[in-house]
Amino acid sequence: MTTVQHHRGYDADVLIVGGGIVGVSTATQLIERHPGLSVLLLEKEASLAAHQSSHNSGVIHAGVYYAPGSLKAEFCRRGAAATYEFARRHDVRVEQCGKLIVATEHVEIERLNALYARCEQNRLEPQMLDEAALRELEPRIAGRAAIRVASSGIADYPGMTMTMARLAQEQGAQILLNQRVDALHEDENGITVETSGGRFRAKHAIVCAGLMADRLAKMCNVDLDFRIVPFRGEYYRLPASKNDIVKHLIYPVPDPELPFLGVHLTRMIGGYITVGPNAVLALARAGCDGGRQHGA
Ligand SMILES: Cc1cc2nc3c(=O)[nH]c(=O)nc-3n(C[C@H](O)[C@H](O)[C@H](O)COP(=O)(O)OP(=O)(O)OC[C@H]3O[C@@H](n4cnc5c(N)ncnc54)[C@H](O)[C@@H]3O)c2cc1C
Structure with a gap:
């Protein structure tokens, strides 16, 4: 009872x-x-x-993509700082590993520059890396240039x-x-x-x-002006031998035609790495947050 x-x-x-x-x-x-x-x-x-x-990537987002001056950008920046502070004060697992947004094609450089400007406007203190600096920082990542955002990280949500x-x-x-x-x-x-x-x-x-x-x-009889359309993202877990393959979270330059971040490598707080997602329209909501990882 x-x-x-x-x-x-x-x-x-x-x-x-x-x-x-x-x-x-x-x-x-x-x-x-x-x-x-x-x-x-x-x-x-x-x-x-x-x-x-408990079925997410565990990333503490810095707020790279949000429109400068928007509440989303401000809350994301303040929320990231508050998340680190809370985790450290209460011994929750957290790691400020930083993130790289990597341009692999020449045509992506213009969009990378625009993202860099946006990071600056959002007060994220980004660092632009050329090909050689990227190779030195992450020897297993090949790209023409990258932005490093140091305030991104991972946590045990x-x-x-x-x-x-x-x-x-x-x-x-x-x-x-x-x-x-x-x-x-x-x-x-x-x-x-x-x-x-x-x-x-x-x-x-x-x-x-x-x-x-x-x-x-x-x-509650509330009139809704939105609809929840569930998407399921599937991620693959790399074998344990690849746990140290990268030091940062690694993202591509987002495709402006798609509302997704693109396929990325995520360092997880449990010490392993995932790669994904794909995006599948989910037929049931219960399934769309329940299956983040597959073995690779
Ligand atoms: C694949 C994926 C990756 C993500 N990656 C990240 C990331 O890296 N970083 C990040 O910050 N965010 C990420 N997110 C988003 C983040 O996980 C969510 O924003 C956050 O967990 C939402 O929390 P919530 O409490 O609103 O929802 P939930 O965690 O879904 O909690 C809702 C709760 O309500 C309960 N509930 C529902 N209906 C009822 C009812 N009728 N009666 C009683 N209880 C009910 C449910 O059982 C559930 O426990 C990701 C999300 C997904 C799906």
């Missing part, structure tokens, strides 16, 4: 749906900024970070999620697993949430349901 502490007729001041990194971080931030606030987080799976938050969950719980947040939210009803005094395990009442609800966000929004 599920039990939660009751506060003046409510199960919580704020109820959060979704125990990925966004939901757990929201819980931690709320409780840190408003001590005494009662926070209840409901997750449908048997563990936290069971979906995208599931570990970070668990650490934030522990911090939130230490400050009174309640986290319930195996609670799939099936319905939300709002009235003038708050919100009632029906789950596979019971019924909860809160003054406010925040939904952080990842790829299910649109379905939860529809349950």
Whole structure:
């Protein structure tokens, strides 16, 4: 049976749906900024970070591609710094290995120069490498020129999620697993949430349901002006003998015709390297964040 502490007729001041990194971080931030606030987080799976938050590349993005002056560019730069700071303070695995964007064809040099200018505008202190400097830094990467961005890195995002969950719980947040939210009803005094395990009442609800966000929004009768179209990216894991093949994250110059970063080599926090992705239109959402790696 599920039990939660009751506060003046409510199960919580704020109820959060979704125990990925966004939901757990929201819980931690709320409780840190408003001590005494009662926070209840409901997750449908048997563990936290069971979906995208544990099936991603683990990259701390520096914010190379975002439009200068945009909130995305600013949040990405500040978020990367905050991510390193949090990981180091709480002993979460993190490595600031930097990233290279490599032009392999002469025609890509113009786009590389434009990216360099964008990195400068986004205050990322990029470094332009010619062919010889690139070869010296990464002997196994052949290219005509490259940009090095030192602030990119990798982190253990599931570990970070668990650490934030522990911090939130230490400050009174309640986290319930195996609670799939099936319905939300709002009235003038708050919100009632029906789950596979019971019924909860809160003054406010925040939904952080990842790829299910649109379905939860529809349950709340929100008019949507977007649609989630799931793509599945498949990555191959290189054999252990290639674990030291590169020191940086290695990316191509993006093709402006495609909304993807292109096939890249990712150093993973577990010490191995992946190559990918391809991009396949996913027929089911559950499958599109669940199969990041294949053996190579
Ligand atoms: C292949 C891939 C690679 C990526 N690489 C990177 C990267 O390198 N760097 C980076 O910063 N980002 C990367 N991302 C993006 C990053 O993983 C996501 O932005 C992040 O994990 C989103 O977190 P979230 O909490 O919103 O979603 P999720 O981690 O998906 O969490 C949502 C949670 O909501 C729960 N939920 C859904 N519906 C319900 C319901 N009805 N009731 C209760 N619970 C529910 C789910 O079970 C899930 O646990 C990548 C994503 C993918 C798919």
